[in-house]
Amino acid sequence: MQPVARSCVSQSHLVLIAFISLWLSGISANAVLFYSTGDPNHNRNAPGGSLTNSGWQYEGLWGSYLGTPIAPKYFIAAGHVGGGVGGPFVFRGVTYTTTAVYDDPSSDLRIWRICGTFPDYAQIYTNSNEVNDSNTNGMVVFGRGTQRGAPVTTPGGLFGVKTNGWQWGPGDGIERWGTNTITATPDDGNTAGGFLQATFDQSGGGNECHLSNGDSSGAVFIRDGSVWKLAGINYAVDGPYNTTNSGPGFSAAIFDGGGLYTTVGTNWVLTPDLPTAQPGSFYATRISAHVAWINSVITGPTPSDSTPTLQSSANVAGQYADELNAVVDDTSKTITIALPGGSRFYRLRACGALAIQSIQVQGGNLVLTYQ
16 A cells, blocks of 8 residues: 555555645545445435434535534545645535634644624534444445446455455545444554544445545534534555556555465555455544544634735736735724735725725835725
8 A cells, every 4th residue: 555645554554635645546445335225326325314414514625525514613534635825615505605714733624714693513523432433323424426336356256256345436526425333543653543443344335335546525523412523534455456566556546465465565465355354444634533623623722804914916807826925903994014026907806895996006015095
């Protein structure tokens, strides 16, 4: 397997990000992959029955990925999927603009602040017994990854060929849900028990799933009493795999790695074919390991939504960029910036309807007033 961000546990892992590396294409999950079916229409709508209100209602669109509101003005996502201040987050058909970003120094979690107020948001799971809870209730996971692709086979089995799993298929950007069970909470290299791990085996029922390219940033929910709570944010999967000891290998959802090769350092190493299956896993950043940081953001000092950010461009059509050295005084409604070396066009980025009222030259600076 090939690490694209950092190693997670004892093996290598593919980060499910937008393709920066050979193995992950954004890794924008184009739909969770299922053991029971390759039907691309499977689980494209909100789950019902015992899984009603299990998290689907809290997922919003963040570029090619998903994000999850966790407070009236904040949503959480995977840091490795990118994004920028001023970007759109779509939740229940309404577009919100991001105004600030907060990175967890010890994980891949990233929190975004938005203009406006969400009508609803997920509760976060704060206990540390996810394994026990998932064994009792199961987990529900969401993503926008790939469809199921061609079978991965190795010699063996009753007919001389054994199916080990399926390669990642084409991406369609459609949100899907699946279920699985949290089997362990391995360390992530920075935080003890920083990941939730789920294996892709053959005993999880019709909705058991694995993740693929594009599923990064989707949410993992588990039930706490009668309430489904946010327990993880999709991060990485086991991989890549190979059927020989040379070549680039491939990404796949594997329920039995016996007879396949995986990477150890720079070498392909054969996984012995055993009587029992050796399933691959996916990993989500564990929310409960980062509760203190999350609370420090969503309950911490609140930036004013009325304070604008000055942007400029060399031409009126853009591209506009934030003026990082501009000094904003929201009391006097002025913005001060050094005189530019050439012609510049200015505008304001703000939650409210603000406009530049005047521009004056004072000494070596421009002073803009706004209202």
